[in-house]
Amino acid sequence: MKVHKILNNNVLVTVDPSGNEVIIMGRGVGFKKKEGDVIDPSLIEKKFSLSNKEALPRFAELLSEIPIEVVTTSEIIINYAKETLGEKLQDSIYISLTDHIHFAIERHKQGFDIPNGFLWEIKKLYPKEFKIGMHALNIIRDRLKVELPEDEAGFITFHIINAQLNDTMPNIVNMTKIMREILNIVKYHFKFEYDEESLTYQRFITHLKFFAQRILNNSFVASHDVSLYEIVKEKYPTSYQCVKRVDLHLIQQYEHPLTDDESLYLIIHIERLRSELSAHA
Template sequence: MKIKKPLNANAILVVDEDKSEFILFGKGIGFGKKVGDAVDSDNVNQTFIPLKNSDLKEYLTILESIPAELLELSRLVIIEAEERLNCNLNPSIYFMLSDHLNFAIERFKSNINVTNRVFWEIKNFYPQEFNIGLYALKLIKKEFGLVLPEEEAANVAFHIINAQSSAEMKADGMNYAKLIASVNSIIRYSINTDFDNSSVHYQRFITHLKFFAERFFNDKMLDDSNQLFEQIVQLYPRATEISFLIKDHLELVYSKKITKEEIAYLAIHINRLLSSEEISKNS
């Protein structure tokens, strides 16, 4: 594997014996390097990103506009995210996150504030990803001496959420957060109470909603089960009524049908949540 083009001190464009191209990230790997130099592919402190020809020009343009220190910082954030979440993120995040952080720093220096409209939802529904965002802000403070607003942690989390999805099940973190928030609002208004966001029961419910959102947006709704639906209607009438309010709202907003089995499972989880809240109030 040889260097095709040094990009900066922490990134180089390389090509292997099959003429496949990669972007290689790593602290100092581009320092003093030139075209044709051999690359040690076994170095564990490097990150290889395979490239498609259609992506090459766009990604090179992004990389050439980003300081080497910020590229390395982004790489450390991504490595931390993969360790905490125990998953491999979509390689495109190396470019998207670096580009976003570069722009965020430019905005901060220019006193330009951009409101994140789903800050609360991301902070509460995706706490792991949000904490990774806080980790990124900590590194930025250490490296550049800048204290970015906490909203930027949610923006970083948004990129992490999207990068967790496979090509077949591509997530849209913004849509997920909005759907979960709307479902929460419907339930809160229906029972006229707030939930303890830190409770195990609430977190379990949010986990169910995340899976529901993934199935909903990727057209993977659970198959209709009339038997389960009829049982749940009889067992949990209050929760079923709320589930139908959610169904009507989502079908109106997204023009997507929700199956009876999904309504039944929503009712089951809503009933568990309501029961846990009633127990907490009476204890």
């Protein structure tokens, strides 16, 4: 491998046999090197080749400014998240999470920790991702000797969710707000407490996550089978009345009236929740 571009003494860019740029990290790997020089393989600590070519220059720039220890720690957290969730995450997380961890550590050292106003909702709505966030704090503590507060586990959770949905961070915050609002409407309509460990609740949360994303992106699910909606509406009148309250709220707050298909899915999910909780009452 030969040097294609030098970012600093520890980070450089090379090109693989297919012509794709690859970022190389290692202490002193770029020291006294110039374009075209052969790279010493013994100095290579990390290689990064992102599938998103647009993200690569931004990631390379970030790596040139952040200590290797922080970058490798972020990568360990990302790999742990991928393994735990069993799914691919968007390449954007390498940029966003690495940058956030570095900034959070610098802020913490200066005694300036930022409280997370959505921490309670994050714990309740994204328990699996939040556990990853908490484990990330342990990884940061063990590797970087910095004890970040629990609020940062919530912020890390947001970055993981963002990489799952490939959405913007402000949208993730707003999405969480919409989910909380709908959950509260259902909860107070039926006057019950959720069983947050149940599979039915988790399915409802997953549905709300993507439903809230559609609202924020102003996309609608077109109605197809009106007859099925009418059947379900008649069969589950109490859940239908609850969905009507959700519909009114969404119109007033987001100018997003529910389509028949969206109402259908909500009625079915809510009825499952109601039936399950009634059976255990």
